[in-house]
Amino acid sequence: MSSIAWTDDRETVGIDLYRTDDYVLQGRVDLFPLLRSVFGEALGRPLDDALFALSFHQVADLRESSGDPVMVNLRPSHSYLTIRILVGDRLIYRHPHSVREVFARPLQRLLGTAFPDDKHWGYAPAGPGLEKISLERPAPRMEGTIDVRLRRGRTSRLNLEEVAEPEPPPARLADLGVPEPGENGLRAEDDVAVVFGPEAGKALRHELPLSEEIEEGGFLVGNVHRDADHPERYLVEVVHALPAERTGASMLQFTFTGESFLRANDAVHRLGGDLQLVGWYHTHLFPATERLGLSSSDVELHSRTFRRRWQIAGLLNLDGGERVLRAYGWDGRKMRRLPQWVVDG
Template sequence: MSTDPVVALRQKPHVLLYRDDARRPVAFVPLVPLLRLGLGDRIPPDRPVRLAVALLERPDPTPSDATSFVHLNGNLGVFKIYIFVDDSGPAYQGEHPVREMLEPLLRQLVETVAPGPTDAPPPRWLFEITLLNEGNLVVMTSMPFREDATPARTGTPRPLPLTMRRVGEESPSDPADHVDQAEPEVRSLPTVVLRIRLGQDADNLRALNELIRPAPKVEGAVDVNLDRPRSVPFSIRKATAPELPLLETAGLDLRPRPEDAITVVLRPERYRELSRDLELSFRMEEGGFLGGRVFRVRTGEDRYVVLIEQVLPAKHTGASSVHFTFTGDSFQEMNRELSGGTTRLVGWYHTHLFSSDGAMQLSSVDVQLHHSTFRQPWQVAGLINLTRTERRLRFYAATEDDMETCSLWVTDERAGHGATRLDLGNR
C-alpha cells in the first residue's frame, strides 16, 4: 500500500495543504474544481468543459503579507489556462496568478479541516500543486457542480460546492480521489515529474494540435559510458577548435565597448527577419539555430564579436505555448544546412509568447539548455518576446552559472557608416 499521497493522487492534479511549515501535508483538494470556481463566469455553469492548464515559470505578482498562503512551487507563479467548450478551439485563454486564484478559496476551506484554538495565533498555511511542472500542459475534464439542495442560512456565506479532505481520510462517494489511509511520507519538491498524456483529449480537441507539438520519439539509441573499462568499436576524442580570426579582419568598422565580453552583430536583412519578417506562431513557442562567424576582439582576450548571417528555423522539434524542445534530428538537419559553407553554429533562438519586461528574460530551463548544449563561450541565445502587437529581440551569453545580456549592433551598409547601436526592436 502506498504511503505517499502524491503517488495516490497521480491521476489528477491536486493542491496539498501544509500547516505551520510542517513537513507532512494535512489536507488536499482536487485542482480542477478550484480552477472552475476561480474562473467564474468564464466557464459555462451547466456544461462540461476541457481545461488545458500549465504553470509558467514566473514570480507570482499577487501581493503577500504575513497571513498569506505560501506557495511551495513559488517559482511557478502563474497559471496558463485554455478553456474548451467544444471542438472549435479555445473559448478562452489567459494567464492568472496562482495565489490570486487559489488563496481565497483555500482560506474558506481550511477551517473545516483543521480549525485552530481560539486563543492561539492563526496558523501559517502552505500549499503545493501536484502534477503540474513548468512547461507542460495538462488536459482535464471539468464537470458542472451539482446543485446544493440546502440553501445557505441568512447572513452566512454560501458553502463552496467542493470539499477539502484530510490526508488519510477516505471518501466513499468519490473513489477517483481516494487516498490511502497510511501515514504520508515526508514531502520532497518537486513532487512529480509529469509526462503529458493527451490521447483521447487530443482526438476530441482538434485545437490542441495548435497548442502542443510533441517532440518526435527517438527510434533507437545507444548509451556509451567511457568511464567503464570495456572496449567499444570506435574512439572519441575532442576536436581541436580552429583559431578565431581577429576583429580587424572582419571589415565591420566596429569598436566594442571594453566591458562587453560578447557583441552581437546582425546584417540588416537578418535583423529584419528576426524582428519583423520571420513567420512565428502566436500559439506555441518556436525556435531554431543561428549561423555566422566569430571574431576575437584582440589576441589573448576572451572578448568576441559574433556576426549572425543565417537564421535556421529548427525542424523535428517539440513545443507548446510554454516550452520549446530541440531533438537530435534538429541538430542533424542544422549540421547539413551549415556544412560546406564558411559559417558555423554561433547560437540559437526561441520565442516567449508574452510581452517583454526587465524581470522576465530567459527561464531557468533556457539557461540550463544553453549551458549544457551551446558550450562555446561565444555562442549566444536569442530571445524574441512575441505578442500580436509587439516583437522584441534580445541576445544573451553565458556567464559562469547564468546568462547576461549582450550588446546588439546592426550593420548599416550605406556609404560613410559602419555599425549602428541598436535599442530593443519593436515590431
C-alpha cells in the same frame, strides 16, 4: 461521414489539423458538420436544426488514439468535455465524453481515407475562446536509435578527444557593418558582442512566421571573430536565422531533439562558406522587460548544449505585432545580457 468540411474562416469553431509528427498546419475542419454527423448517427435522427454547446474540462489525457493514423491531441490539458444538444428549447442530449472519442476517432476515419499515406496527425480544438487553452507540440520520436550499455568494469574501446579549433580571424565592429557603437558601446568586461546582419535581423524582427500560441525557435548561423582591438573579446556575426525542425514546444517551453541538430548541420553545410552554428533563438509570448529574460529551462538548455564561450542565445519577446530581440551569453556561471547591434540592409 464521407468528407472533411474544411473552413478558411479562422473565427469558426473547429479542429485544427497538423500533418506528420512535425505538426505542420494543414487547415481547420468545421466542427459542427462533424458533430452533426457523429451524433446524428448515434441518436438516430437528423440534427440539421440542432444547437451544440461544448464545455471543456481541465483533465489531462496524454494517450494517443489507437488505430491508423495516429492522432495526438495538441491541447492535452483539456481532454474531456460535456456536450449538450438542444433542438429549439428542448435539451435532447447531455453527456461527458473524451476529446479522443468525439473528435479523434471520426477524424481518424476521414483522414485515413483522404490522406492514406499520412500516418501521424495532430489535432487541436480551435476558435474564439479556445486559444486560452495551451497548445503543445510534442517532440518527435527519433527512429533507428539504440542504447549501448557497457558491462560494469569493462573497458571501452571507443575514445573521444576534443579537436582544437582554429583561432577565429580578427575583425572590428566597423568591418561587420557597425561604424559607431553608439549607446551600446562596449565595456572592458564585455568579452562577447553580437552583430545581427541584415538578413538575420530582418527575419527575426519582421519576417519569420511565429506562433502566438506556442514558443518557436531555431538556430543562429554566422561567423566568429576576435576583436582586432581587444583580442580577448569575441565578435559574433549572425548571418542567418534557421527555424528548427523536429522540435517540441508549448506555451512555456521549447525543446530541440537530436534530429533538430542533424538537420541544422545539413542546412549550414548547404549554405556553404565558413559559416558555423553560433547559437540558437526562441520566443517568449509576453512583452519584454528588464527583469524577465531567459527562463531557468532556457538557461539549462543553453549551458548544457551550447558550451562554447561565444555561442549565444537569442530571445524574441512577442507582444501583438511587436518583437523585441535580445542576446545572451553564458559566462561559465550565469547567463548575461550581451551588447548587440542589428545592421540594416
